[in-house]
Amino acid sequence: MVYINRYKVIEKIEEGNYATVYKVKDKELELILKTARENNPEFNEIIRREFQILSQFRHPNIVQVYEYDLTDEGRAFFTLDYIRGLPITQSFNKFSEEFVEALIQAINALSAFHNKGLVHSDLKPEHIIYDAKNKKAVLIDFGFASVSSHQIKASGTLGYIAPEILKGIGSDQRSDLYSLGVIIYEILTGDKPLLPYSPIKDVPEVLNKTIERLLSEEPNLRPTAPELYETFLSLSKKKIEALPYTVYPPPTVFVELPEIVDKLTRLKGEAVVVFGELGAGKTRLLKELKYRFLFKNCDVLLFFAGQGEYFYNTLCDFIGFKEMDFTNKEDKFQIYMEITERLIEFAKDQNVVILVDDIDNLTDYELGLFRYIVHSIDNTMITVIGTSKIEPRIRELNLFELHLRQFTKEETKVLIERTYSEIYILGGDGLDKFAEWLHSFTGGNPLFIVETLKNLYEQGILKFKDNKWQVDVNLLKGFKLPEGIEEIISNRIKGLNDEELRVLKVLCIAGQPISLSILNKIFPEFGNISIEILRLLGLVKEEKICEQKAFLPSSQTVKIIVEKDIIKDELYKFSSELIRAIEDSHLNDNLYPLLGRLYENAGDKDNAYKYLLLSAENFERINDYISAIKYYKDSLKYCLNIEPKRYSEILLKLGDLNLRLNDNKQAIEYYEKLIKDSEGLKIE
Structure with a gap:
């Protein structure tokens, strides 16, 4: 007889991607037991998340859950009602x-x-x-x-x-x-x-x-x-009482700028950079393009720069280039060349589209790879589209440029019509006037339009009533105009409860995507629920990191506003909690720079030095000399007190790396400092 904890297994019902489902008995009570398929942090977190959310409900048409625990092998499980029946399509x-x-x-x-x-x-x-x-x-x-x-x-x-x-x-x-x-x-x-x-x-x-x-x-x-x-x-003969229903404001639709989208969807064997200011809709544009290219049977990679993953790793995974060994390459250009050759080979018989959001957030090393690729794809089946704020180093790529503009009044009206179907305007001259007011107030900035509509909902001016969206324009007269998007987001953050605010502060301190498994180690009781609320409010967004759900602040604006109110004790406490959760998880070298910064926040100089040095060595290994120099320099401030014997070695390393970058002046400064601080040292 097989048991899982105290539950006697009657039969295995299903084995899925992350879970195994059993019919079990607890004494005479028949139940369903759902357990992680294996002791895997991601699988365990999915099980925990499902239990936490289902445990909020006592509803006759939602399955009732009972106990959550871990098996002897460390697999998360929970029990729930055994429902005698069939899937609705079989019934x-x-x-x-x-x-x-x-x-x-x-x-x-x-x-x-x-x-x-x-x-x-x-x-x-x-x-x-x-x-x-x-x-x-x-x-x-x-x-x-x-x-x-x-x-x-x-x-x-x-x-x-x-x-x-x-x-x-x-x-x-x-x-x-x-x-x-x-x-x-x-x-x-x-x-x-x-x-x-x-x-x-x-x-x-x-x-x-x-x-x-x-x-x-x-x-x-x-x-x-x-x-x-x-x-x-x-259609029913019975009188059934409907449950009250709360309709939340829907995400705004994509409003196409024809002069941009038409050009981009016709590309082949070309590279383009799309410039736009904060809130201009760059990310939304790429998500829409990804969908359109997929339906043209293209292979599509969408990469978000500056969010915890490295462009070269993601690209190598995409094209199946798993065996890349950075250690035996003479310089970064050899690495760029090999990756690009593999990409071109990958695209030999298929259309490939690479979309990179915020290329201005790429490191110099990653941008070098991006530059090498975009100038190597003529006469291929590869299309590359990047988005960016206007920056000199991006314009120096010498790519064809497109520029996102603000919405016109008519485009603002289209956004309202297509987001809130058949919206009813109370006490005014109709949709035209409301669209004119919204466009005038926001200047046509897409992000400001979205946030203003959310703000109108929060203040009861935009509401769902009698099965339709309505705007009472009479209330606009008493509507206190926020000074900008910062005030709108600030007011939304002020409405958070303590638990939600703590989760948001941790994500802002991290400043890069944090996996759900790590968050739940810090907030085991309420992490999943708080994340759902923060996502509903548009304060966090979800990404996929190493095939795990991960979350980060939805914008730099959110991060800046939250960080202003993080006091020193909170910075220490949340940094320490993040460190423990990260080190208790599967640690990869992408997290070394974050750990170095968190240990600095926590005042632990020994470990800050350790992870800064590991970061520098990793970047040097892949010939990303600019990033390596940054982290070697950061480690120097701790080296003399922690590992003085390596101080001269790091100075020499900094001199050599600057020399490789042809920065002779900076290299000489480090060599002179080495000679001065290491009298009598022989340098072979």
Whole structure:
């Protein structure tokens, strides 16, 4: 007899990517036990996260969870109700009264989930179990699968994942409703839907129209949950009370600047840099381009510079160049050449698109590789697009330039119309006047427009009522105009509770993506919930680092505002907690520079010196001499007191590295300092 802790295993039900599911018994009570497939930090965190979120609910249509613990092997697990039933697609195959009532229950469950500000984002038929005996639908799986941030293969058949998630724009409540639309279509036809939508035979016309709207690529065209209630209640003979539903402001849509997008989507064998100021929409543009290139059957890499991963590592992973050995290369140009040759070979029979956001955040070494690639792709099937603020070193790349501009009044109106479908303007002259006010107030800056709309929602001027978005322009007269985006974000941060603010401060101190597993070591009780709230408020964003979920402040503006209020004791405390969590996890050399900085914050000079030196040696190993010099210089201030015998060695190293960079003046200064500080030392 096999046991997991005190639970007797009856049978294995499923083994997935990260979890194994068993039917178990606790005395006479039958339960489901879901455990991490192996003792893997990422798998354990997914299990913990799912349990923490599900434990908030006591709802008849959401599975009830009970105990969370670790197995003897260190695998996280939790127990939950055993639901006797089948996936909803196996329970129904045509329109019926019972089918309608089951869907109302599923919508009820989603509504409760959404009212907490949460999004499932991976809804599938097997996640909705229907118990035919008790006529009860139950949502059972909330693992929140993520889509890789680097590469997604597109297909012509619609899957369950909403298009905006594939684009990397993110998910909201409407993403789950899209998935529900696919499930409903599959139940009624036995097939996945294809575009354009074909009406289903033998179902009410109102249901056909609803399904077509649910499957809209544009989220704003999809019905809301209250609208779905109305539709399905009208199809039901029973009187069922709908659950109150909170509709949160949706992410704004992508507004295309034709002179930019048309040019970029026609590129082949070319490189372009797109310049734009803060908030101009550079990141959103690249996410949209990634999606469009994928649907042209291109292989696409989207890289975010300055967020904890190195461009050369990510690029080598993308093209399958795993065997690159930096140690036996004479100089960085040999490395650049080998990577570029492999990239060109990789693109020999396929169109490849490399999108790099914020190339101004690349290190000089990474920018050197970027430069080498973009000037080597003529007559190839490789397209490279970078975005940047206007900086001299980026303009020196001598690439074709495009410039993002601010939105016009008409484009501001389009953004409002497409984000808030059929928005109703109360007490004013209609949408034109509201768009004119918003454009005048924000100057057409896309980020400022987005933040202002969020601020209007927070102040009750923009609201969802009677199944439509409304703006009461009369309230605009008393609306205190924030001085800028900084004040809007500042006010949002002031509304955080203590737990949410602590999580945000830790992320700002880190200044680079921190994995969910590390965050949960620091905040085991509330980390997952706080992250969801911060993401809903637009204060943090999610990335994928080493195939793990990771989070960082959503913008430099958020980071600057939060750091102003971090006192010395908090800097010490949170830095120390980050250090413990990082060192207790799988440590890779990408984190050495961060650990060096955190140990400096914590006043631990010995370990600060250790990690600064390790950082310098790693950068020197890959011939990134500029970064190596920086970290060798930083380590010097500790060297005399900690490891005086190496002081001369580091001075000599700094002289040699500057000499390699042809900075003879700086090299001589280090050699002279070496001679002065090492009298009698013989240098071979």
